[in-house]
Amino acid sequence: MTTELGGRPSKGERKFLATRAPLALATEAQARADELGLSVNDYLSLLLAHDLGLPEFAPKPKDPTRLELPIPAA
16 A cells, blocks of 8 residues: 555554663564564564554555565665
8 A cells, every 4th residue: 555645654643662672682683674674663662563463454465466666766
């Protein structure tokens, strides 16, 4: 789903949260996010949503039927 101008739809109102995780934990989180096709931010949001019993706020995985087009750097 895209917006009228072709960009991705808004994820709604959000607030910045930050943490400094131990290197081993951060590495594993990045690897798992990659497996799921999510950013680390979306992966951590997914974990929070499920842990807090608010699955409606969990990010949706990317649609595997949609391909990302390579855009050359300027």
